[in-house]
Amino acid sequence: MTHARLPSHRPPIQVIAHRGASDDAPEHTLAAYRKAIEDGADALECDVRLTADGQLVCVHDRRVNRTSNGRGAVSALELADLATLDFGSWKDHEESPDWDPVPGELTSVLTLERLLELAHDVRAAGRPLQLAIETKHPTRWAGQVEERLLHLLKRFGLDSPPAEGPSPVRVMSFSARSLYRVRAAAPTLPTVFLMQFVSPRLRDGRLPAGARIAGPGMRIVRNNPGYIERLHRAGHRVHVWTVNEPEDVELCTRLGVEAIITNRPKQVLSQLGRS
Ligand code: G3P
Ligand code: CA
Secondary structure (H helix, E strand, O other), rough: OOOOOOOOOOEEEEEEEEOOOOOOOOOOOOHHHHHHHHHOOOEEEEEEEOOOOOOEOOOOEEEEEOOOOOOOOHHOOHHHHHOOOOOOOOOOOOOOOOOOOOOOHOOOOOEEEHHHHHHHHHOOOOOOOOOEEEOOOOOOOOOHHHHHHHHHHHHOOOOOOOOOOOOOOEEEEOHHHHHHHHHHOOOOOOOOEEEEOOHHOOOOOOOEEEEEEEEEEEHHHHHHHHHHHHHHHHOOOOEEEOOOOOHHHHHHHHOOOOOEEEHHHHHHHHHHHOO
């Protein structure tokens, strides 16, 4: 195992808005992403799924039942069906008192293409906003999620990092196979292996073949901080999800993780002294 200690002068922890500023606005909507940008997030996280007609949309669950007024699996619906649904009014107003339901594009189904356009506009205005895109249900479609994703990234010139500076996009997945496919087709694109638990063969800090960055859940960090040290010793960057509580932000800071993925970018940035 290589021993690559990180430099003592680390850049600040990157703050990634999980499904947008999803505590304050309905997840995966333009409203949530605009709020995250306004709050100062460094990057936006989104989950992508394929519709029945092969479009990538930003939806977390297999079905649309929880986050819209419709029913059914994303994979069984066409984009035109999804476009008739309201992805905003499910949001609980008691939990998110600042949320004013807005009909129209802000709470319609969000395509990955539209999110890439938004990020492009922000970057064109001079802010180095990044995207962390997670492939969902990659086994069902046997490579089509990654193929469509890379096709879209290529159209936006995002399928490889610029000669200088960080990549504006990274691809994340719980599926090592999905990352392997991405890595095979776009070898320079950063890939993050997400983990809900640490499998025995990865306990020493190793990552699966297609992965370059480790993405442990916050539960792993709390229960096994030594594992984070092992990942660092193995030379991997560590991006933790989903970090919402101040004590978790503090622990991640203490352990020197490189990025935290949070539903509350505004509060986290403020805790880190960046607002
Ligand atoms: O950012 C990684 C995290 O989003 C993974 O869990 O279920 O929220 O997609 P989930
Ligand atoms: Ca996700």
